[in-house]
Amino acid sequence: MFRRVDVLCASVVATLMLGGCSLATAYHTPSLPSVPDTFKEAGAEWKTATPLDQQARGNWWSVYGDSTLDQLETKLDAESPSLAAALARYDTARAFESQLNAGLFPQLGALANPTRNRQSDNRPLRGTHQPNEYDADTVAVGFNYDLDLWGRVRNEVSAGHALSQAAQADLATAKLSLEARLADNYMRLRGYDMQTMILQDSLKAYTRALTLTENRHQGGIASGLDVSRAQTQLHDAQAQVTDVQAQRALTEHAIASLIGEPASSFSIAPAQVSPSAPVTPPGLPSSLLERRPDIAAAERRAYAANAGIGVARAAFFPDVSLSAAYGFQDTGAGNLLTLGNRFWSLGPLAVLPLFDAGLRRAKVDQAKAEFDAASANYRQTVLDAFRQVEDDLVLLRDLGVEMEQEEQAAASAQQTMTIATNRYREGIVNYLDVVTAQTAALSAQRNAETIRTRRLQASVDLIRALGGGWTNAIADDSTPDTTVKR
Numbered sequence: 001m002f003r004r005v006d007v008l009c010a011s012v013v014a015t016l017m018l019g020g021c022s023l024a025t026a027y028h029t030p031s032l033p034s035v036p037d038t039f040k041e042a043g044a045e046w047k048t049a050t051p052l053d054q055q056a057r058g059n060w061w062s063v064y065g066d067s068t069l070d071q072l073e074t075k076l077d078a079e080s081p082s083l084a085a086a087l088a089r090y091d092t093a094r095a096f097e098s099q100l101n102a103g104l105f106p107q108l109g110a111l112a113n114p115t116r117n118r119q120s121d122n123r124p125l126r127g128t129h130q131p132n133e134y135d136a137d138t139v140a141v142g143f144n145y146d147l148d149l150w151g152r153v154r155n156e157v158s159a160g161h162a163l164s165q166a167a168q169a170d171l172a173t174a175k176l177s178l179e180a181r182l183a184d185n186y187m188r189l190r191g192y193d194m195q196t197m198i199l200q201d202s203l204k205a206y207t208r209a210l211t212l213t214e215n216r217h218q219g220g221i222a223s224g225l226d227v228s229r230a231q232t233q234l235h236d237a238q239a240q241v242t243d244v245q246a247q248r249a250l251t252e253h254a255i256a257s258l259i260g261e262p263a264s265s266f267s268i269a270p271a272q273v274s275p276s277a278p279v280t281p282p283g284l285p286s287s288l289l290e291r292r293p294d295i296a297a298a299e300r301r302a303y304a305a306n307a308g309i310g311v312a313r314a315a316f317f318p319d320v321s322l323s324a325a326y327g328f329q330d331t332g333a334g335n336l337l338t339l340g341n342r343f344w345s346l347g348p349l350a351v352l353p354l355f356d357a358g359l360r361r362a363k364v365d366q367a368k369a370e371f372d373a374a375s376a377n378y379r380q381t382v383l384d385a386f387r388q389v390e391d392d393l394v395l396l397r398d399l400g401v402e403m404e405q406e407e408q409a410a411a412s413a414q415q416t417m418t419i420a421t422n423r424y425r426e427g428i429v430n431y432l433d434v435v436t437a438q439t440a441a442l443s444a445q446r447n448a449e450t451i452r453t454r455r456l457q458a459s460v461d462l463i464r465a466l467g468g469g470w471t472n473a474i475a476d477d478s479t480p481d482t483t484v485k486r
Contacts, residue, residue, distance in 0.1 A: 022151030023317075024158075024310025030302055030375035032382055039393055060468050061183050064275040068268065069186050072259055076182050077175070079260035086174035093167030100160035103153040106145040111327065113138040137336050140327020140343075147322060147348075152314035159307035162300045169297035176293065180464035182258045184457050185251050190274040191453030192248035197272070198445045199241045206234040206438065209421065213431060226431035233435055237442070274452070277396070277459040291467025292385050298378040305371035312367040315360045318352040385465065392462035399455040406451055410444035417441040 061073050077083065114137045119126065146153055210230040216222035256266035289295055326344040328336050335341075353360070420437035423429045 021149060022155060022310055023313035024151065024155050024307050027303055027306045029299060030378045032379055040390060060463050061179065063278040063463075064183075066186075066275045068271070069183065069275070072182060072186065072255065073179055075259045075261075076178060080178055080258060081260055082258075083175055083178055086171045090164075090167045090171040093164045097157075097160040097164040100153075100157045103146065104148075104157060106143055109142045109144075111138065111140045111142065114332075135332025136329070137332055138327060138329045139336060140325055140329075143322075143324040145322045147320045149320055150314035150317045152311050152319070155307040155310035155314070159304040159311070162304035162307065166297040166300035166304070169293040169300065172293035173297065176464055176468045178258060179468075180460050182255060183460045185255050185258070187275065187453055187456040187460060189248055189251045189255065189268065190271055191449060191456075192244050192251065193270045193272075194274050194449045194453075195244045195446060196241060196248070196270065198442070198449060199237055199244060202237050202438070202442050202445075203234065203241065205417075206230070206237055209434065209438070210234050212425065221427065222431065229431050229435050233438055275456060277400075277456050289382065289385075292381075293467065295378070295381050295385060298374070298381040302371065302374040302378045305367070305374040309364065309367040309371060312360070312364040315353075315363065318350040320348055320350045322348050388465035389462065392458050392465050395458035396455060396462055399451055399458060403448060403451045403455060406444060406448040410441065410448045413437070413441035413444040 059070075059073075061069055114135070116133070116135055118133045119130065121132070148154060210227070210233075213222050213226045213230040217224060217227050252266065252268055253263040255268065256263040324344070324346045326342070328338070328341040329343055330336050330341045417434070417437035417440070420429060420434045424431055424434045
């Protein structure tokens, strides 16, 4: 008896000493092309970012200095159904991680089983003096512990933890994406407000021009063709106002949906001014890899896939567990909890499939392929991040130049319209020259405002591409901001 116990104890000690074994390959972050020292499209006007205390991480939209946008973003963080769904997915990942962590610890259980039984008259090997009916009462506690010799459980836990981290980064990505989409829509809405103001000013000018033309027609100076052209110009501008108002309403509805408000009861008052694009120095390219939560998520999934290789490989070796049980059992007569009614068991259990027609080998191949796919996804995510930053830098820079050029064109067109109107009033030119000048002036003004709105949207996209900001304070914080009100 003592010899068996000694052998059992020695086996357990040896097993625990082997417990550090893991069959997962050594993990290395998937290789990337060398990170450039500077962004190619940054240009000389960009400089390395310096910390700005007033730009808190998570409130990146405050750089636009718009109180309405601040209120909308705050409401989005608190009420967005899409963000709530992303948070629920993160909570799901954390709960799954906790389930896997439970495998690292012994499992304890209790059993109580009082039964009344009848055995068959013809039960094989039934004794002649056995009763037909009998009671069987059992009370016991059990213990089971997977010794995890080959690291299967530990690799499952590591993979679960990495996937939980990836889900946390996914939440940060969703939060940033929704905030940027809201800001993008808000910039578009304010652009429509500015477009409406331009059109309203043009309507006033066209109304005055129509009155002038009608007076000249009544005085026999202008023809009916001039009046018709003035009316056409006025009605066309009115139609443009209606179209802009419709587009603004659709944008307002999109904002309502983002922040969790019914579109029917939500409205944003028109504004007389629009935000200005902030100066957004992008900092060092290497910091992009530390800020972007989607890059962090892709890397964590690669790590989890690598741990999955260890899980698959462990299936080639015996699964060894240690179990024990202690309890009391009787036939319903007398005191159950007496020394004579006790029973116990203690011993290891080893299970090893001997033939599975290549199932385990196929699972190892699958795990390796999943790691290759996760590594490739990580590299592609990084490349996409750099492309997005370069794209937005180009847009922000070139749209700034284009906006200045278009504003100059609008000023020239406005001057041309003034001259044409004065010359028409003096009878030097016909009204077609006025219509042509009016059309060019309105088109240039609207184009300038459209470009300005696109540049604002490009600045939002750049902030999103940089991971939600550009200060060193953000770059030094590798933990993604996942603050969401429940």
